[in-house]
Amino acid sequence: MTQTLAIGNYTPDETQKLESEFAPLFLDDPTQIGTLDAALRDQIKAVAYKGHHPFGPDAMAQLPALGIIANYGVGYDAIDVAVATHNGIKITNTPDVLNDDVADLAVGMILMHGRQMAQASSWMRSGHWAGKGAFALNRKVSGSTAGILGLGRIGREIAVRLEAFKMDIHYWSRSEKDTLGYIYHDDPVALAGAVDYLVVALVGGAETQRMVSADVLSALGENGVLVNISRGSTVDEAALFTALETGTINGAALDVFDNEPQIDPRFYALDNVVLQPHQGSGTVETRAAMAALQRDNISAFLNGAPLVTPVN
């Protein structure tokens, strides 16, 4: 009987590799664990988890032999780590392999926003160039000031790229970091008030919930652009709508949202927002690396070897 349960929406390639290595059971999300026979559940030592549904005490209690939840993704805010740790369940994630992709998408969204590139593309493809004259002038990006909210590994990758666009880098983090030339602010409102682009690269979870508040958005101001590649939970989305709809900030570039994928349709009516479907790590190359790291962690656990990227 298998020791492994794979939960989530795996691609055909990922599914095949999981089957070949672990012959797991497959479920769509943690709420379905209870549908398995107790005899099956009692054997499960490892969960390969991919998704954003909460994975909490109830789900863990249904898997009495569980020893590891190997999360696919760097952000494991869907998993109740405190309860897992209390029950002796190890959590792993897939850090670092996705940093480049997420940083690339953040920079791409900033350029798309400033240079109105999605609008320019649609306008051309509608055949307007020949008939309507030149496309509207837009906004210079290089030489702006950037603020990184959360200077972790992904935040640093974003900062390094933006430096090449001649941007001064400001940041907020829980503590001041050893950085060469980056300017530290000890609260998010002060950071927002100092920059043109506020790039959210926080971890998710309770401690960063709605950190981008109405006050932060107000400080960002009418020339300011909010960029979010972290989690929708970090932003007060109601306050963001007010700011975008009344023009108290210049715009936003968002890869993450509340209630994904059922996002608020009010976003679609806004022309000053770049929208991406939570695809920060969504390349063939990086997703393959993430899936391999998830399997490596499960394999290490089942073989009694040290975990590759443990969280707790």
Place this chain on the structure above:
Amino acid sequence: MTQTLAIGNYTPDETQKLESEFAPLFLDDPTQIGTLDAALRDQIKAVAYKGHHPFGPDAMAQLPALGIIANYGVGYDAIDVAVATHNGIKITNTPDVLNDDVADLAVGMILMHGRQMAQASSWMRSGHWAGKGAFALNRKVSGSTAGILGLGRIGREIAVRLEAFKMDIHYWSRSEKDTLGYIYHDDPVALAGAVDYLVVALVGGAETQRMVSADVLSALGENGVLVNISRGSTVDEAALFTALETGTINGAALDVFDNEPQIDPRFYALDNVVLQPHQGSGTVETRAAMAALQRDNISAFLNGAPLVTPVN
């Protein structure tokens, strides 16, 4: 009587500043010069030129007192410089002030292409995310290899930005440059064969005409992406269509085309191409700087002072 003729499609702000400084005559393009009375034409010492229509011997002969053509833009391939020089007419352009914007657009187009950002944006705005599941995985950009065809001032700005995306930089130029760590190739085909992204940053004109040939595109290969922010004339567009339509290259990201703005509508049918409407320098900030530099050159000429940015 005015000594200045402004030719081109100036914005209201540019028009007002030209009027306030020079009270010029205004025309749409050089073919209209002959419609002016000879008495007016005989007084014209300076032309402020904005556009891509040819400005050749006939136009110059109709302005016997002409001493300067101050071009709006860094590329002056529309102006017959040899004839101008022969007739003692100075040419100026607007270099450097636009380098950042053009480089920004090049990098933005590379990211949009690899990460399918325009498609992802349209797909979301059509409300597909909730109903159709995750957006298709796409292509990692960071860590690729970039080739700069023409390592002038704009090419270098592009290279510096792409270095921050962990790309190795290769280049072709008329001669090897003093660069730290960039790899020189002595012909464009060899360059194309060595890289993932071939970024064209050549000057326009006869010497670079169709330098991106069928052979170059063939060497670029099925993983290769052509990026052009220079002039449509540098690319064999017929060969490009063949390469794009048959998949012998991966795609293209184009800001410039043959026959702008009446570009070939076959481009609109291609999903593997990022299209932008020749907006490399199209920001409010940079166009204001270009217009100011154009006026400064005219003002210097009329006052007998040294030209700010002479070409010949």
